[in-house]
Amino acid sequence: MSWKETKLYSIVNxxxxxxxxxxxxxxxxxxxxxxxxxxxxxxxxxxxxxEPEPGYYYGAMFVSYGLTTAVVIGLWxxxxxxxxxxxxxxxxxxxxxxxxxxxxxxxxxxRAIWINFFVSYKGVPKS
Numbered sequence: 001m002s003w004k005e006t007k008l009y010s011i012v013n014x015x016x017x018x019x020x021x022x023x024x025x026x027x028x029x030x031x032x033x034x035x036x037x038x039x040x041x042x043x044x045x046x047x048x049x050x051e052p053e054p055g056y057y058y059g060a061m062f063v064s065y066g067l068t069t070a071v072v073i074g075l076w077x078x079x080x081x082x083x084x085x086x087x088x089x090x091x092x093x094x095x096x097x098x099x100x101x102x103x104x105x106x107x108x109x110x111r112a113i114w115i116n117f118f119v120s121y122k123g124v125p126k127s
Contacts, residue, residue, distance in 0.1 A: 005121055011112045017119035021045040024115070025108055036104035039111065046125045050115065057111055064110035071102060 003009055004020055016022040022043035029035035042049050051057070075098055079086045 005123075007116045007121070010116055010121070011109065014108055014112045016043040016046060016048055016050075017116045018048045018122050019043060019046040019124050020121060021124055022048075024050065024112055030104050030108070037107060046122075048119065057114060060110040060114035063113045064106055067106050067110060068099070071098065071106070 007017070009015070010017045010020050013020075014024045016024065022045035023040065025039055026035070029038055039050060041051070072095065075094060076086070076091065079091060079094060083090065
């Protein structure tokens with residue numbers, strides 16, 4: 001199995017979980033406030049419908065919670081290594097800044113992880 005056939009490849013590159021060719025999200029919209037949540041309806045390569053039922057991505061909130069928890073713990077450990085004493089004010093301000101910057105990425109990663117739980121890799125469709 002090559003790197004391109006793994007679920008991790010699909011998640012990291014935010015590609016279709018079935019063919020690993022089509023994008024889940026439009027290019028250039030990650031840090032556009034009005035557009036970061038936009039997602040293609042179907043894969044342009046294999047035609048996989050990205051939202052098979054209404055409310056499909058509600059479960060991605062739990063994935064997002066786990067990712068955010070990892071960021072919070074990681075930030076706390078980083079601040080603890082860099083500062084002699086981590087004050088509550090320094091931690092909260094750092095946390096707000098980091099989470100505001102990472103919100104679009106965490107949102108997209110949680111959706112990419114969620115859809116990869118349920119869709120298996122089949123390869124590039126033959127024309």
